[in-house]
Amino acid sequence: MPSTFTDSDAVETRALTKRYPSSTAVRELDLSVPEGSVYGFLGPNGAGKTTTMRMLTGLLDPTSGEGHVAGASIRDRRALAGVVGYLPETPPLYDELTGREQLDYVADLRDVGPDADARIDSLVERFDLAGDAGKRIEAYSKGMRQKTAFVQTVLHDPDVVFLDEPTSGLDPRAARTLREEIRNLTDDGTTVFLSTHVLPVVEELADVVGVLSDGRLVAEGTPNGLKNRVESDSDETLEDVFLDVTSGHGGRFGR
Numbered sequence: 036m037p038s039t040f041t042d043s044d045a046v047e048t049r050a051l052t053k054r055y056p057s058s059t060a061v062r063e064l065d066l067s068v069p070e071g072s073v074y075g076f077l078g079p080n081g082a083g084k085t086t087t088m089r090m091l092t093g094l095l096d097p098t099s100g101e102g103h104v105a106g107a108s109i110r111d112r113r114a115l116a117g118v119v120g121y122l123p124e125t126p127p128l129y130d131e132l133t134g135r136e137q138l139d140y141v142a143d144l145r146d147v148g149p150d151a152d153a154r155i156d157s158l159v160e161r162f163d164l165a166g167d168a169g170k171r172i173e174a175y176s177k178g179m180r181q182k183t184a185f186v187q188t189v190l191h192d193p194d195v196v197f198l199d200e201p202t203s204g205l206d207p208r209a210a211r212t213l214r215e216e217i218r219n220l221t222d223d224g225t226t227v228f229l230s231t232h233v234l235p236v237v238e239e240l241a242d243v244v245g246v247l248s249d250g251r252l253v254a255e256g257t258p259n260g261l262k263n264r265v266e267s268d269s270d271e272t273l274e275d276v277f278l279d280v281t282s283g284h285g286g287r288f289g290r
C-alpha cells in the first residue's frame with residue numbers, strides 16, 4: 036500500500052489508537068507536525084498524552100493505526116531509537132551513578148561518537164551542572180535530576196525530541212535555560228513535541244498547539260489562532276481555550 040505520509044512532517048499519525056481492556060486511551064489520532072517546529076501537546080490529566088508519546092517513541096505498541104517519526108515507522112523500535120529522544124515524566128536515571136557517569140553511559144548507549152565528551156561538557160556547563168557532575172545522582176535535587184535527564188535526552192542529537200513536563204522542578208533560571216535550549220534545538224532543525232500543563236511555556240514556544248481530551252484531538256492551531264477563534268470583549272487566554280475545549284460540553288472551539 037502506498038504511504039500517505041509526507042516527507043516534510045517529522046511526526047505523522049493516522050487513526051492512531053490505543054485500547055486497554057477497560058478503556059480507550061487514544062482514539063483515531065491524526066497528527067501532522069512539520070519538521071523544525073514546536074508542537075504543544077495539551078490535555079487534562081488522563082487525556083492520553085503520555086500514551087501517545089509512548090507510542091511515538093516505540094515504548095508502547097498501538098492497538099491500530101499507524102505513524103511515522105522522522106521517517107521511521109512507530110512499529111520499528113530499532114529505527115526509532117536513533118531518531119527520537121524522550122524525556123518522560125519520571126526520567127530513567129541510575130541513583131548510584133554520578134551525573135557524569137550517567138551521561139557517559141547514555142552517550143555510549145546511543146553511540147554519540149568522538150564528540151560525546153565535548154557535547155556533554157557544553158550541555159553540563161549550560162545547565163549549571165558542572166560543579167555537581169562528580170556527585171552521585173541519589174544526592175541530586177529534583178531540578179538537578181530533571182536537568183541531567185534533559186541533557187541525556189538530547190545528547191545523541193535526535194531528529195524529534197519528546198518532552199513530558201520538561202520544566203517540572205526547575206527554578207526560574209533553569210526553566211529559562213531549558214526554554215532557550217528548546218529554541219536552539221528547533222533553530223538546528225530538530226522538532227520538539229512538548230507536553231506540559233504550564234500554559235505560558237506553550238504560549239511562548241509552540242508553533243502549533245493540539246489539545247487532547249479523552250483520547251481525541253479536540254482543537255488544534257497556533258496559540259494566537261486558537262485564542263482568536265471567538266469574538267469576545269475580553270482577551271481570550273490559552274487557559275480559557277483549554278478549559279473550553281476540554282469541558283466535555285463540546286466547547287465553542289471545534290477542530
Ligand SMILES: Nc1ncnc2c1ncn2[C@@H]1O[C@H](COP(=O)(O)OP(=O)(O)OP(=O)(O)O)[C@@H](O)[C@H]1O
Binds near residue numbers: 059060079084
Ligand atoms: N497501562 C495501562 N493500563 C490501563 N489503562 C491505562 C494504562 N496506562 C494509561 N491508562 C489509561 O489511559 C488513559 C490515558 O492516560 P495517560 O497517562 O496517557 O494520560 P495523560 O494525558 O498523560 O495524563 P497526565 O496529564 O495525568 O499525565 C487514562 O485513562 C489512564 O488511566
